Amino acid sequence: MSKTFSGNFFEDYRIGQTIAHAVPRTVTEGDRALYTALYPTRFALYSSDEFARASGLPRSPIEDLAAFHVVFGKTVPNVSLNAVANLGYAEGRFLAPVYPGDTITSTSEVIGLKENSNRQSGVVYVRSTGRNQHGAPVLTYARWVMVRKRDPEAAVGEAVVPKLAPAVAAADLVLPEGLDFTGYDFGLAGEAHRWGDYAVGEKIDHVDRVTIEEAEHMLATRLWQNTSKVHFDATARPDGRRLIYGGHVISMARALSFNGLANAAAVMAINAGAHANPCFAGDTISAWSEVLDKADTISAWSEVLDKAET
Amino acid sequence: MSKTFSGNFFEDYRIGQTIAHAVPRTVTEGDRALYTALYPTRFALYSSDEFARASGLPRSPIEDLAAFHVVFGKTVPNVSLNAVANLGYAEGRFLAPVYPGDTITSTSEVIGLKENSNRQSGVVYVRSTGRNQHGAPVLTYARWVMVRKRDPEAAVGEAVVPKLAPAVAAADLVLPEGLDFTGYDFGLAGEAHRWGDYAVGEKIDHVDRVTIEEAEHMLATRLWQNTSKVHFDATARPDGRRLIYGGHVISMARALSFNGLANAAAVMAINAGAHANPCFAGDTISAWSEVLDKADTISAWSEVLDKAET
Amino acid sequence: MSKTFSGNFFEDYRIGQTIAHAVPRTVTEGDRALYTALYPTRFALYSSDEFARASGLPRSPIEDLAAFHVVFGKTVPNVSLNAVANLGYAEGRFLAPVYPGDTITSTSEVIGLKENSNRQSGVVYVRSTGRNQHGAPVLTYARWVMVRKRDPEAAVGEAVVPKLAPAVAAADLVLPEGLDFTGYDFGLAGEAHRWGDYAVGEKIDHVDRVTIEEAEHMLATRLWQNTSKVHFDATARPDGRRLIYGGHVISMARALSFNGLANAAAVMAINAGAHANPCFAGDTISAWSEVLDKADTISAWSEVLDKAET
Numbered sequence: 001m002s003k004t005f006s007g008n009f010f011e012d013y014r015i016g017q018t019i020a021h022a023v024p025r026t027v028t029e030g031d032r033a034l035y036t037a038l039y040p041t042r043f044a045l046y047s048s049d050e051f052a053r054a055s056g057l058p059r060s061p062i063e064d065l066a067a068f069h070v071v072f073g074k075t076v077p078n079v080s081l082n083a084v085a086n087l088g089y090a091e092g093r094f095l096a097p098v099y100p101g102d103t104i105t106s107t108s109e110v111i112g113l114k115e116n117s118n119r120q121s122g123v124v125y126v127r128s129t130g131r132n133q134h135g136a137p138v139l140t141y142a143r144w145v146m147v148r149k150r151d152p153e154a155a156v157g158e159a160v161v162p163k164l165a166p167a168v169a170a171a172d173l174v175l176p177e178g179l180d181f182t183g184y185d186f187g188l189a190g191e192a193h194r195w196g197d198y199a200v201g202e203k204i205d206h207v208d209r210v211t212i213e214e215a216e217h218m219l220a221t222r223l224w225q226n227t228s229k230v231h232f233d234a235t236a237r238p239d240g241r242r243l244i245y246g247g248h249v250i251s252m253a254r255a256l257s258f259n260g261l262a263n264a265a266a267v268m269a270i271n272a273g274a275h276a277n278p279c280f281a282g283d284t285i286s287a288w289s290e291v292l293d294k295a296d297t298i299s300a301w302s303e304v305l306d307k308a309e310t
Numbered sequence: 311m312s313k314t315f316s317g318n319f320f321e322d323y324r325i326g327q328t329i330a331h332a333v334p335r336t337v338t339e340g341d342r343a344l345y346t347a348l349y350p351t352r353f354a355l356y357s358s359d360e361f362a363r364a365s366g367l368p369r370s371p372i373e374d375l376a377a378f379h380v381v382f383g384k385t386v387p388n389v390s391l392n393a394v395a396n397l398g399y400a401e402g403r404f405l406a407p408v409y410p411g412d413t414i415t416s417t418s419e420v421i422g423l424k425e426n427s428n429r430q431s432g433v434v435y436v437r438s439t440g441r442n443q444h445g446a447p448v449l450t451y452a453r454w455v456m457v458r459k460r461d462p463e464a465a466v467g468e469a470v471v472p473k474l475a476p477a478v479a480a481a482d483l484v485l486p487e488g489l490d491f492t493g494y495d496f497g498l499a500g501e502a503h504r505w506g507d508y509a510v511g512e513k514i515d516h517v518d519r520v521t522i523e524e525a526e527h528m529l530a531t532r533l534w535q536n537t538s539k540v541h542f543d544a545t546a547r548p549d550g551r552r553l554i555y556g557g558h559v560i561s562m563a564r565a566l567s568f569n570g571l572a573n574a575a576a577v578m579a580i581n582a583g584a585h586a587n588p589c590f591a592g593d594t595i596s597a598w599s600e601v602l603d604k605a606d607t608i609s610a611w612s613e614v615l616d617k618a619e620t
Numbered sequence: 621m622s623k624t625f626s627g628n629f630f631e632d633y634r635i636g637q638t639i640a641h642a643v644p645r646t647v648t649e650g651d652r653a654l655y656t657a658l659y660p661t662r663f664a665l666y667s668s669d670e671f672a673r674a675s676g677l678p679r680s681p682i683e684d685l686a687a688f689h690v691v692f693g694k695t696v697p698n699v700s701l702n703a704v705a706n707l708g709y710a711e712g713r714f715l716a717p718v719y720p721g722d723t724i725t726s727t728s729e730v731i732g733l734k735e736n737s738n739r740q741s742g743v744v745y746v747r748s749t750g751r752n753q754h755g756a757p758v759l760t761y762a763r764w765v766m767v768r769k770r771d772p773e774a775a776v777g778e779a780v781v782p783k784l785a786p787a788v789a790a791a792d793l794v795l796p797e798g799l800d801f802t803g804y805d806f807g808l809a810g811e812a813h814r815w816g817d818y819a820v821g822e823k824i825d826h827v828d829r830v831t832i833e834e835a836e837h838m839l840a841t842r843l844w845q846n847t848s849k850v851h852f853d854a855t856a857r858p859d860g861r862r863l864i865y866g867g868h869v870i871s872m873a874r875a876l877s878f879n880g881l882a883n884a885a886a887v888m889a890i891n892a893g894a895h896a897n898p899c900f901a902g903d904t905i906s907a908w909s910e911v912l913d914k915a916d917t918i919s920a921w922s923e924v925l926d927k928a929e930t
Contacts (some may be wrong), residue, residue: 003811003817003818003822003823003824003880003881004824004826004879004880005340005811005879005880006827020807020808022662022664022807022808022810022811022882023365023662023664023667023668023808023809023810024666024667024668024670024671024808024810025667026667026668026669026670026680027652028649028650028652029338029339029340029410029649029650030338030339030340030343030648030649030650030651030652030653030654031340031653032338032340033338033340033341033343033344033533033653034340034344034653034654034657036532036533036535037344037529037530037532037533038529038532039532040532040535040537040542042332042333042535042537044332044333044334047333047334047335047336047535048333048334048335048336048413048444049336049411049413050334050336050413051334051413060336065364067866077810087714087742100649101669103669103670104774105673105808132499133670153473171920179639187330187332188330188332188333188334188415189332189333190332190333190387191313191315193313197313198313202313204313204314205314206314207314207316207546208537208539208542208543209539209542209546209551210528210542210543210544211524211542211543211544211545213523213524213528213833213835214525214831214832214833215523215525215834215835215836215839216525216528216529216835218830218833218836219525219657219836220657222656222657222658222659222660223656223657224652225656225660225662225667226881227660227662227828229828229829230826232660232829232830232831233829233830233831233904234831234902234904235829235831235904236829242831259314259315259537260313260314261313262332269868282544284543284544284545320675338650338651339648339649339720340648340649340650341650342648342650342654343648343649343650343651343653343654343843344654346651346842346843346845347654347839347840347842347843348839348842349842350842350845350847350852352642352643352845354642354643354644354846357643357644357645357646357845358643358644358645358723359646359721359723360644360646360723360753361723362642370646379816497640497642498640498642498643498644498725499642499643500642500643500697501623501624501625501642506722507623508623512623514623514624515624516624517624517626518847518849518852518853519849519852519853519855519856520838520852520853521834521854521855521862523833523834523835523850524835525833525835525836526838526839528834529835569625569847570623570624570625571623572642577871591853594854594855595852
């Protein structure tokens with residue numbers, strides 16, 4: 001019996017199967033410091049305990065995307081170790097803040113399976129959920145990856161492709177408990193722009209750029225206990241290059257977006273996501289945003305951001 | 311209206327203007343760990359809670375220069391985003407220790423403005439002060455930078471050049487509250503040299519050297535939320551090189567100075583500072599010190615360091 | 621009198637001499653986060669406070685090898701600053717968990733001295749012990765290094781070569797106080813393999829590989845306050861390369877061993893160790909293990925791991 005785990009192959013998955021991912025992880029102030037060192041983030045709610053308390057939270061939570069990476073990292077050994085490609089994300093929702101001291105576990109449910117016509121691989125759709133030590137869900141998202149088959153001849157079930165929403169409905173967004181921006185300090189937050197200042201269709205070039213180093217993306221990816229070989233092992237790919245974890249670029253983009261979206265105080269949802277192109281060390285990342293839609297249903301947030309006095 | 315901020319230009323400043331810098335930052339044990347990983351620092355007061363408590367402090371503070379970088383980083387978007395050159399520092403004083411859990415904000419006052427004769431730029435002098443969550447100042451320093459004009463033709467006021475002291479007077483140094491070196495353990499601190507062992511004019515070659523990597527200086531500079539493009543973006547300068555944040559070199563030099571100045575237990579002032587030459591990844595840093603003057607007015611410190619029994 | 625310390629030479633050591641190493645160090649959650657970022661470690665006991673508490677510990681300790689590096693780092697200035705070669709380790713035992721907040725000091729006793737026949741250098745054997753703030757030993761190990769002589773003609777005492785055990789006896793292993801794996805969750809821990817599943821002579825290829833960067837090994841080595849020049853200074857060796865701290869490779873190997881040894885929950889001893897070859901940035905590290913022997917004398921551990929229900 002081999003002691004090492006070589007990951008799941010396409011034919012190993014079953015619709016409705018639930019996977020409890022290994023290795024719970026307690027997040028700490030150390031993770032926050034590393035996140036700040038790795039990404040040029042300045043969002044006040046995640047930078048200052050005082051700002052967070054003035055906003056009704058007990059203290060500053062860990063960045064939403066840091067929580068996402070922790071949850072995601074746990075899924076890698078079971079979901080994407082044999083992935084050919086990481087195809088997309090949808091229906092991502094942040095359900096509760098993650099605070100230093102919280103311990104995160106992840107589970108995934110297989111919600112779709114579709115073999116490719118060449119029978120060499122197939123697409124696996126999972127819905128993954130992170131929970132804290134109280135069992136409360138902290139975030140959830142759907143993800144689909146192309147996974148190799150161990151044996152191209154292996155029989156598989158009929159294709160099931162889940163219907164995923166093109167965007168998270170405003171009514172499904174969850175406001176962190178206690179969050180109150182009545183006294184929101186735009187000066188401390190870094191910009192004066194309010195919710196009402198952003199127009200649908202508006203594009204923002206976030207101006208700043210970051211050139212990425214090997215050491216940085218590996219530090220980040222290990223921090224999230226992501227075990228995918230291609231990020232760490234220069235001998236894993238024929239071209240001898242280490243592929244940068246897509247989440248590293250997502251966090252970089254979110255951090256860069258501060259310049260123009262400083263008052264996008266927290267990430268509430270990931271409507272959709274795709275890794276359009278691979279990223280390698282030496283690449284220089286820039287970011288731009290387009291306002292696709294607006295919703296004021298979260299009155300406690302958008303109204304305050306719009307109407308509060310500076 | 312553009313949502314992104316492109317920084318202030320020379321003609322935007324007014325004498326006496328006060329700038330409250332954005333994004334408060336809670337410092338943590340995570341920052342200390344990263345500081346230790348980034349710089350070869352071994353000063354006992356900042357390495358050990360037990361040593362700090364034996365010295366009369368409630369616990370180990372964050373390194374003085376780490377606090378400096380946090381305060382400095384906040385000033386960058388308002389002061390030096392359009393800087394052509396970072397010209398100098400003076401009158402830096404450390405006024406209170408910064409402990410993990412403290413939240414730091416920065417303000418700057420414009421104390422001098424002098425247009426260059428070519429009218430393309432001018433020198434901006436600011437006095438910046440960091441404060442903790444109680445509003446108590448933790449450090450203050452004067453700094454002057456050469457800043458581009460947006461419009462060379464823009465009219466500016468008469469030149470005001472502040473008179474800055476060539477050195478901080480011993481009487482102006484502030485001893486951390488409670489600090490007591492009566493039981494100072496030279497063995498644990500790492501060297502036997504006392505205050506009386508150092509002579510004015512003495513030069514110390516600190517022997518050790520460090521070759522700097524891109525990933526390291528970027529991790530450090532981001533940790534302090536310093537947003538200056540030239541440190542991160544390899545496309546920002548014509549030569550394609552990323553300029554290393556001058557504070558990275560200052561911290562490296564202070565850390566290297568342990569070998570010969572281990573009992574220079576804390577930084578109390580920055581008399582003067584200049585970035586004599588740019589530093590780039592691949593450079594190897596060494597450090598030497600010269601004892602320019604001595605003062606024993608801080609009796610609780612220098613006398614104890616001089617007279618205590620090992 | 622020179623203020624800087626150039627390290628001890630072979631003729632400076634005496635049999636029975638005890639060295640109290642400088643600079644106590646408080647370990648924190650920041651150290652844990654950096655350890656996780658530097659090494660692909662996933663051992664549940666060190667990843668999760670909840671898992672640690674379910675295992676009878678008050679919280680998650682710092683990784684055993686992180687504690688080892690802290691203890692080791694302190695010995696470098698006194699033991700190996702003038703080392704020509706780091707020859708070996710033996711009789712390493714982990715005696716108590718190190719928790720965030722603990723402050724570590726190190727002492728070494730010289731237990732052997734043997735001049736080389738060329739009289740240029742000699743082998744120094746030390747037994748080093750780390751202690752926490754309560755004075756309780758947390759780990760101990762023997763180590764021998766080849767150290768230069770200051771003066772080849774200097775007379776030295778008769779050779780003393782300590783008799784070191786080829787392996788730590790099972791009876792000498794120390795179980796962390798309170799550790800109880802009755803409720804050990806193999807699912808959370810990441811693998812189903814129990815003590816009884818491993819056979820003497822079994823070899824495990826841990827599959828994963830990591831390519832090492834300069835910034836990473838320097839961050840790690842500084843974090844442990846290891847001052848050996850060759851790790852940091854590209855000008856220190858004739859070949860212009862920075863030698864990677866051997867402990868960096870040891871930690872990398874332990875972390876990689878998770879894949880196949882996930883339930884090797886804690887490191888209890890280092891039977892023997894040698895740095896077989898130098899390691900440099902750009903090298904890709906893989907790891908394999910061989911089960912050399914088994915002992916079930918630690919009943920609370922091995923029996924539970926063997927008999928517990930998943």
